[in-house]
Amino acid sequence: LLHLLSTEGLPRETITHILDTAKSFLEVSDRDVKKVPLLRGKSVFNLFFENSTRTRTTFEIAAKRLSADVINLDVSRSSTAKGETLLDTIDNLCSMHADMFVVRHATSGAPFLIAEHLARTGRHDIRVVNAGDGRHAHPTQGLLDMYTIRHYKGDFAGLTVAIVGDILHSRVARSDIHALRALGCGEIRAIGPKTLLPAHLEAQGVKVFHNLEDGLRDCDVVIMLRLQNERMDGALLPSASEYFKRFGLTPAKLKLAKPDAIVMHPGPMNRGIEIDSAVADGPQAVILNQVTFGIAVRMAVMSILAGN
Numbered sequence: 692l693l694h695l696l697s698t699e700g701l702p703r704e705t706i707t708h709i710l711d712t713a714k715s716f717l718e719v720s721d722r723d724v725k726k727v728p729l730l731r732g733k734s735v736f737n738l739f740f741e742n743s744t745r746t747r748t749t750f751e752i753a754a755k756r757l758s759a760d761v762i763n764l765d766v767s768r769s770s771t772a773k774g775e776t777l778l779d780t781i782d783n784l785c786s787m788h789a790d791m792f793v794v795r796h797a798t799s800g801a802p803f804l805i806a807e808h809l810a811r812t813g814r815h816d817i818r819v820v821n822a823g824d825g826r827h828a829h830p831t832q833g834l835l836d837m838y839t840i841r842h843y844k845g846d847f848a849g850l851t852v853a854i855v856g857d858i859l860h861s862r863v864a865r866s867d868i869h870a871l872r873a874l875g876c877g878e879i880r881a882i883g884p885k886t887l888l889p890a891h892l893e894a895q896g897v898k899v900f901h902n903l904e905d906g907l908r909d910c911d912v913v914i915m916l917r918l919q920n921e922r923m924d925g926a927l928l929p930s931a932s933e934y935f936k937r938f939g940l941t942p943a944k945l946k947l948a949k950p951d952a953i954v955m956h957p958g959p960m961n962r963g964i965e966i967d968s969a970v971a972d973g974p975q976a977v978i979l980n981q982v983t984f985g986i987a988v989r990m991a992v993m994s995i996l997a998g999n
């Protein structure tokens with residue numbers, strides 16, 4: 692693996708190797724070993740051109756636990772604001788001996804552009820990790836979601852996993868669907884209003900539901916998504932109260948899933964829009980555990996990309 696740009700096309704063996712490596716990092720940290728020297732002497736540059744709480748912070752923690760030097764580019768104070776292009780920024784950071792770029796960008800494809808540029812300019816030893824690009828992909832979120840599901844549910848073959856909400860604009864849903872398919876998930880469901888579901892889901896083997904109650908029946912895993920208003924380009928949005936009435940996950944609706952179903956959410960949550968607080972803070976929610984698993988999964992990705 693040279694870069695991690697997408698979960699699309701990742702073979703089952705690669706995903707399983709990443710999840711197993713993450714598990715070994717979690718076991719080590721349970722034994723109070725906080726740091727390992729796998730990235731000692733390497734410089735990881737966090738380039739977040741879009742806001743982030745979980746991804747940016749857990750990448751930083753993960754890189755530090757691997758003993759890397761971490762540089763967080765403060766994009767709002769960087770020369771990007773003076774009109775410097777993305778690739779000029781990358782060239783300059785390469786001159787500062789970057790070994791790895793962790794990139795979040797509002798434009799779909801930006802991390803691919805960087806990876807191509809590095810190849811074209813002969814910098815074959817620098818790695819790129821996509822930390823979320825536009826509505827395209829968020830591969831480490833997809834992988835940490837797979838880690839969470841495997842942790843609580845074991846084998847994917849017999850599972851029914853529902854993804855609920857604004858799937859059209861969700862890079863997380865896309866990354867989850869590719870990874871779930873690669874891991875042989877029994878049934879993948881997409882639940883949402885017609886206007887927020889992409890075309891061709893059925894062609895990818897995903898069952899589509901426009902009614903939350905029907906879609907939730909007998910699910911093992913429920914992944915809730917935020918309405919991504921920032922990517923809707925002025926489209927007619929459902930009102931928050933109307934959306935909550937039809938697609939908000941309440942304790943009563945969650946009862947339709949299996950009694951031991953887990954509830955996931957990549958964050959940030961909008962309480963009272965896609966999820967009721969009684970569910971978000973309830974016994975079936977594993978939302979904060981996803982965040983913790985994210986550290987180990989990001990350690991695994993970076994250490995594997997670095998050749999360990």
Ligand code: CP
Nearest residue numbers: 743744745746957958
């Ligand atoms: N899940 C996720 O990407 O959260 P952040 O936007 O806070 O990084």
